Structure formats: structure tokens, C-alpha cells
Amino acid sequence: MTMISVENLSVTYGDLVALDDVSLDIDDGEFVTVVGPSGCGKTTLLRAIGGLESPTTGRVSVDGDTPEAAQSAARLGFVFQDHTLLPWKTALENITFLRKMAGKDPDPEGARDLLATTGLDGFEDARPSELSGGMKQRVAIARAIHLGADVLLMDEPFGELDEITRDEMGVEILRLWRENRKTVVFVTHSVPEAVFLADRCLVVSGTTPTAGATTDDGVGRIVGEFDIDLPRPRDESVFGSEAFGTQVARVRQALHGDE
Ligand SMILES: Nc1ncnc2c1ncn2[C@@H]1O[C@H](COP(=O)(O)OP(=O)(O)O)[C@@H](O)[C@H]1O
Ligand SMILES: [Mg+2]
Structure with missing residues (x-):
């Protein structure tokens, strides 16, 4: 069953196109990670799903409702980098x-x-x-x-942590997810973290196809989507596996566009 539906979502700030025509569906109970460079629109996407940002065009629904309705029914939980x-x-x-x-x-x-x-x-x-x-x-x-x-929206929640704590927290969040059966959208700029956690990993790029653009110019688009079929439950031992290395390489390739 679809929990989150994003249809042709664009968000612009003045002249800046932060998200350009993004569509995606997330199933109930799915763990989706969104990975991409700084400034590519990850936070904007998460905020739009959470009803904290209005679409300029397109629409978002959470379990058939508007994000605002889902939020006021306390069906959305936010975890930000800054713990608040x-x-x-x-x-x-x-x-x-x-x-x-x-x-x-x-x-x-x-x-x-x-x-x-x-x-x-x-x-x-x-x-x-x-x-x-x-x-x-x-x-x-x-x-x-x-x-x-029902839905946890997490924006680089482990971004301030050292690498060892970060890996531990990854294992921890997977355990909590297993026990509590939430739908999770988890934003990160770490490819290994995105692969380790995900059922499905979405790669967002801010790079425009036009010449002269830099990755900080906005125009966030989904440029890759990967089903991560590593066995679960996953723990730190996954990091050393060949399958993990292969997945990370595929995501990196999509991210850097050098296919
Ligand atoms: N409230 C805002 N007003 C103007 N520009 C914004 C605002 N929020 C984000 N942006 C711009 O939109 C782009 C995407 O930002 P953001 O979603 O925060 O990217 P990310 O989380 O991937 O680093 C960036 O260029 C950023 O400067
Ligand atoms: Mg961000």
C-alpha cells in the first residue's frame, strides 16, 4: 500500500528551482533513503512531504491525506540533524x-x-x-x-556524529524500524549510510543538464533509484561484504553521472 505519494513536485524560491518535477511513491513500512550533494534539494523534499513547505506545483499526499492533515494528526515524526x-x-x-x-x-x-x-x-x-x-x-x-x-522523516540525523557512533546508530535505527514498522524517509549525503539502511535508495542530483551549472545551483531531480537487496537484519558486518561494496559503487556512479 502506498503511504507517501509525490506527484510532479516542484519547489522554487524566486529564480532558484530547488526541486524540479519530482515524482515518487513510498510504500507503507518501506525504508527509503535519499542521497545527494549539499544544496540539491533533499531537505526541501523532506519538508514538502512533511507539510513544512508548500509545493510550487505538483502535490504530495500522506496516506491519502494532505501532509498538513497528517501532521496535525501527529502521523508524521521529524528527526533533524539538530536534535531540537x-x-x-x-x-x-x-x-x-x-x-x-x-x-x-x-x-x-x-x-x-x-x-x-x-x-x-x-x-x-x-x-x-x-x-x-x-x-x-x-x-x-x-x-x-x-x-x-506512522511516518518518520529524518534529515541527516546522524550528520553531527563521529563515524563509529554513526554506524552504531544506523544499526539501532534499523532495529527500531523492525520493531515499530514505520515508513521512513531518511536523507543523508553519505552513500554508504544510504545503502546500508535502505530498502530503496533515491539519488538526487542538483546538477542541471545545461553547461556551466554547479551542483549548488538547485534544480534537484531524482537521477537514480536502487533497490537495495542486501539481506536483513543488517549489522556492521554488512559494511565488509562484497554485495555492499557493489551497491555503494552503483549509487556513487549515479551520483557523479560518470556512467
Ligand atoms: N527558504 C529558502 N529560501 C531560498 N532558498 C532556499 C530556501 N531553502 C532552500 N533554499 C535553496 O534551495 C536549494 C536546495 O536546498 P536544500 O533543500 O536545503 O538542499 P539540501 O538539503 O540537499 O542541502 C539550495 O540552493 C538552497 O540554498
Ligand atoms: Mg539539507
Whole structure:
């Protein structure tokens, strides 16, 4: 079943075409990654799916509704690079607060369980300033899941983390995804990360076919789409496999256009 449908979406800012005629469908429960260079329109695409950005032309629907309707029903969860935790609230309060704001039934036990399964047992009462970068992102992910969102929109959530923590977080997010059966759209500029996580990896390029364009000129388009058929569940051992290397090479080739 289709969860997210993007039809002929274009977003322009003045003269700048951030997204040009993008169409895609994402199935319920699918894990889709979007990879591309800086400035190619990844965040714009995610924001349009989340109802934070209006299409200039085209349309987006989430489970048959407008993104705005999905958002106000708390069916969308956002996880950004900047974790956006409230500094004066504890880890546990940060997780429960959004759900409370959304008017859903409180579920303090569920929040505690999530904290524990995200490896934050014992940090319920810690403030964000007392947590490492990886821990803060775990809280932000737990918060989105606790909200009860069907769709998780993640914009380079591990971008600020060191590489080892990043790999661990990748394994972690896959485990949470397996257990909670969300639809995930995950934006990254890391090709290995995009391949490791995905059922399907979309390659976005900002390069225009016209001469003289640079990758920072906007005009984001989907230039490649790859089904990632690596076996699941996946853990760090995947990184060393030949199949993984082959997939990464294919995505890189689409990204750099040197086929
Ligand atoms: N609110 C805005 N106003 C004007 N230009 C914007 C705005 N948001 C993004 N852009 C431009 O749109 C292009 C795509 O941006 P973005 O979606 O943030 O790319 P990415 O996330 O891939 O780095 C960039 O050239 C960026 O400068
Ligand atoms: Mg971005």
C-alpha cells in the first residue's frame, strides 16, 4: 500500500528551482533513503512531504491525506540533524512532551521502555546538556516513535556524529524500524549510510543538464533509484561484504553521472 505519494513536485524560491518535477511513491513500512550533494534539494523534499513547505506545483499526499492533515494528526515524526530537544526538560520529559502536545493518551511506561531499548536506561532524568550527541539523537528518535507517528522523516540525523557512533546508530535505527514498522524517509549525503539502511535508495542530483551549472545551483531531480537487496537484519558486518561494496559503487556512479 502506498503511504507517501509525490506527484510532479516542484519547489522554487524566486529564480532558484530547488526541486524540479519530482515524482515518487513510498510504500507503507518501506525504508527509503535519499542521497545527494549539499544544496540539491533533499531537505526541501523532506519538508514538502512533511507539510513544512508548500509545493510550487505538483502535490504530495500522506496516506491519502494532505501532509498538513497528517501532521496535525501527529502521523508524521521529524528527526533533524539538530536534535531540537528542549534543554530544560529531562530525556524522559522530552520523549513524552510531544505526545502530550498532540493530545494523545499518555503512555509513560511506553516512553520508559523506549528509553531502555534505545540504550538510555538510567538517563531518564538527564538533561540534554548531560547527554552525548549520539544519546541526544536517540532521544529525538524515541520521541518521534513515542508520538505514534506512522511516518518518520529524518534529515541527516546522524550528520553531527563521529563515524563509529554513526554506524552504531544506523544499526539501532534499523532495529527500531523492525520493531515499530514505520515508513521512513531518511536523507543523508553519505552513500554508504544510504545503502546500508535502505530498502530503496533515491539519488538526487542538483546538477542541471545545461553547461556551466554547479551542483549548488538547485534544480534537484531524482537521477537514480536502487533497490537495495542486501539481506536483513543488517549489522556492521554488512559494511565488509562484497554485495555492499557493489551497491555503494552503483549509487556513487549515479551520483557523479560518470556512467
Ligand atoms: N527558504 C529558502 N529560501 C531560498 N532558498 C532556499 C530556501 N531553502 C532552500 N533554499 C535553496 O534551495 C536549494 C536546495 O536546498 P536544500 O533543500 O536545503 O538542499 P539540501 O538539503 O540537499 O542541502 C539550495 O540552493 C538552497 O540554498
Ligand atoms: Mg539539507
